[in-house]
Amino acid sequence: MPTEPIADRAVDRSRRRVLLGAAGATLAGLAGCIARGYESDLEGEIRMDGSNTVLPHGAVVSEEFQWRNNRVQIPVRGSGTGAGFQRFCDGETHVQNASRPIFDDGGEDEGALCTANGIEYVELETALDGLAVFVHPDNDWCDCLTVDELARIWETGSDVERWSGVREGWPDEEIELYGRDPASGTFDYFTENITGEVGNIRSDYSASADTNVIVRGVRGSQYALGFGGAGYYYENEDELELVGVDNGEGCIEPTKATIESGDYEPLTRPLYTYFRADALAREEVRSFARFYFEEIDGEATEADIVEPGESLTWTQWAARRVGYYAIPDDQIDDRRETLAGAIAEVTE
The missing domain is CATH 3.40.190.10 (Periplasmic binding protein-like II)
Known part of the structure; x- marks a missing residue:
């Protein structure tokens, strides 16, 4: 038995x-x-x-x-x-x-x-x-981004190069971007739901098929911003800072409660x-x-x-x-x- x-x-x-x-x-x-x-x-x-x-x-x-x-x-x-x-x-x-x-x-x-x-x-x-957006733990200015702000940062032809270009008063430092590569379903979902079309993304970000590489990139720079599966964030939460997403209902972070209830939108997939x-x-x-x-x-x-x-x-x-x-x-x-x-x- x-x-x-x-x-x-x-x-x-x-x-x-x-x-x-x-x-x-x-x-x-x-x-x-x-x-x-x-x-x-x-x-x-x-x-x-x-x-x-x-x-x-x-x-x-x-x-x-x-x-x-x-x-x-x-x-x-x-x-x-x-x-x-x-x-x-x-x-x-x-x-x-x-x-x-x-x-x-x-x-x-x-x-x-x-x-x-x-x-x-x-x-x-x-x-x-849930797809998580995360930054370096020393980033003390960005704890929430609206869907519109995320779109302006990530969309094809974006002119947002520095944190100061997202919100006035944020550091005048270049944003280092990390995300999944075009072969990934995560890439498809993020681009469709944030920038409005599958594949609509700027070309000058560091793309990887491995979210662990993205995590390492973000935790290596105070001015980095990345996205990936929420599970990867929670495996590395001591070395990353979670960014909430505001879809018009206030700033919401991906948790068991917000994902299973459907409140974490549009990045619950x-x-x-x-x-x-x-x-x-x-x-x-x-x-x-x-x-x-x-x-x-x-x-x-x-x-x-x-x-x-x-x-x-x-x-x-x-x-x-x-x-x-x-x-x-x-x-x-x-x-x-x-x-x-x-x-x-x-x-x-």
Whole structure:
């Protein structure tokens, strides 16, 4: 009988950082080769790829599922949202993690590739993330920026070069800017929601595929400004200062309460899991998909991420376990219905 406690098998925040740094590597040792656990009638391989941001969440859910179904193998990769969609729409993977929706505007995009290859899919929001704006801890003037100010700083052709160009009285020092690179779903979300269009960003900032590089850049200069996932800020909060965002309702910082309530706008973003429709015809795949929205068991309720009297599903639990945030309870039934409809189409 398996006795290893659930908390020892879950990915904590420090381990999440390692996983994010290992983007693109196969995590078979984490979520594909679980040697112990409970036997069931299910067996087979389910291939998962996609966003390195969402990778820790998918890895934890798949690990818990495999623990209960130890003849199912789920190797998990994090080759990036865009690269993952390429594989997904080519039919190479069954599950796609994504930090943004699939590009599907009728052009030569990911949706068109899926259509051309006869790949249908179901899109499910499975977690929430907040994008944080942060500065050096010695920055004692900027504790809040409006969305308009952020747009003026970051948009293409921006003439804001110095802090004094943002607000009168701020230091007449050049702003050193750090952010995600154009291959990132984080980049897509930030630019669309701050500057109004995906890819609308100035060219003279330091771009990186690794948010840890952004963190190091900001903590190395008093006059730096950067953005990245809120989890990275909280892993480095002793070395960074959080900047609140004012979207017209006052200055709000990304926290569990403000992100899960939807108050932290416009930088609360949904994270997605896509399942190939034809793969749902396989019992192990549809059982895995349903597992996301099943209630956690008794061991998991003992974790400190579960509040007294709270009832979570595995996708909500895993989101908090790896430093992200749970989708609201009132959305869980909607996700179950969406999934049930997709399953019915391939099984009836």
